[in-house]
Amino acid sequence: MNHTLKSMLIAAAALTAVSASAQDKATLDLLVKKGVITAEERAKTLDEGAQARAASGINRVFPKEDATKRFTIGGYFQSQYQSFDYSQTVGSTNTSNYAPQSGFILRRLYVELTAAVGEGISGNIVLDTSGNTSSSATSWLDRAIVSHSSTIGTFDLGYRKVQWGYEESTLNSLFKASSGALYTVERGITNRYWNEKETGSTGRSDGRELGFGAHHTGLHYVSVANPKGFEYGVSIVNAAQGRFTEGKGQNDLATYANLVWNNKVSDNEKYSVGVNYGKSAYYNYTDNANNLAKIEGFNPYVQAQYFNWTTYVEFMSTKVTNSSVAANTDKVDRTPTGYNATVVYKINDSWEGVARYTSLDTDLRGQYISEGERGFNNSGNSSTTAYNKSDAIYLGVNYYFPLEVMGKSFTGHNAKIQLGYEMSKFKGKITDTLGSPNVRTSDETYSAKLNVIRLQAQVAF
Secondary structure, X not given: OXXXXXXXXXXXXXXXXXXXXXXXXXXXXXXXXXXXXXXXXHHHHHHHHHHXXXXXXXXXXOOOOOOOOEEEEEEEEEEEEEEEEEXXXXXXXXXXXXXOEEEEEEEEEXXXXXXXXXXXXXXXXXXXXXXXXHHXXXXXXXXXEEEEEEOOEEEEEEEEEOOOOHHHOOOOOXXXXXXXXXXXXXXXXXXXXXXXXXXXXXXXXXXXXXXXXXXXXXXXXXXXXXXXXXEEEEEEEEOOOEOOOOOOOOOOEEXXXXXXXXXXXXXXXXXXXXXXXXXEEEEOOOOOEEEEEEEEEEEEEEEEEEOOEEEEEEEEEEEEEOOEEOOEEOOOOEOOEEEEEEEEEEOOOOEEEEEEEEEEEOOOOOXXXXXXXXXXXOOHHHHHOOEEEEEEEEEEEEEEOOEEEOOEEEOOOOEEEEEEEEEEEEEEEEEEEOOXXXXXXXXXXXXXXXXXXXXXXXXXX
């Protein structure tokens, strides 16, 4: 009788082990403690349960193709509150009468799929269903590449970011930056000017952002990571941002190249010095080719971590030849310049403070406020005013939740909250006088100021 009862208990535990191993382990432990079964019988039952789960497909993801060696799912989402307080001044007169803007948004909602099929070949797709990825030229696709990695580096064929601007960079092995790993809530006005797609801001059809960096379709190469030496990369891509460029007269190619020297002294002391280069045909906000317009420039930078301190400084400069903006043809070459300096202090494993200063001189190309400050509603006087120069000061604090992963404590970007305040100023209203030739000037009596508060929560997986 006891033998029959014992067999029934073992059989019941083995059957339920297919779907609830943690609960069954506790049950079997209790049976061993009561002397009903032996420890050897417990181990055999758990092993049979694990085999049954594997055979049934529980706790597994089955790729469509049998050749797939590894299939991973990842991503992250961000929820954000933002508040804007705007004022505009002409001379000594404050001409603004706009109510503050505020609200909640789903800033990003990324899902990443990666499939490795062997021999260093893999595919990677990143989707953003938030609709807030303006530099992607689509509201839902952030990356789609086929890759091959070997001892000489990695080749990517498809749609991804080129190397231009540290806040967009994911290529430097010592100092990676991405949307989910930014120290600040949003990228700075300088980075946005070069990398956001020139589709125009809210309420406008004549954006003046350059659309130079960020997402392009083509062939990309990155050397093997080298924490104590040189890394480099090259991209030969379509000049226009985006992925759908066929049949639009946009197939002129652009070239981007980068070189960086790394020196990792220890986990707490790292240094990088590098430069990014790019040369491209220039495409205006209508995505039409302007055969006379070219853009070429450099982006040198320095990055360092010394124990609790991390800093990076970068400079951006591009020459736009025969640029065309809005309805007015500006046949004068323009050379926009800007720089970005950020300092981060790690208070402890969970808390860090951040300060950033960024400055932009458009060289009379102009910038709308909503292009510099993401999410600001370009309405009223601000929608008709493009400013020549801008700068911004950011002060923020980040909190990283302490997590336990596989029995080890961990803090990082997987779960964090960021709070930041930014004060940005815009100076010199761009004025065009039609004639022969056209004359473009900057009216220094015009200025505007924006106070921005952003609170953002992120979970990455």
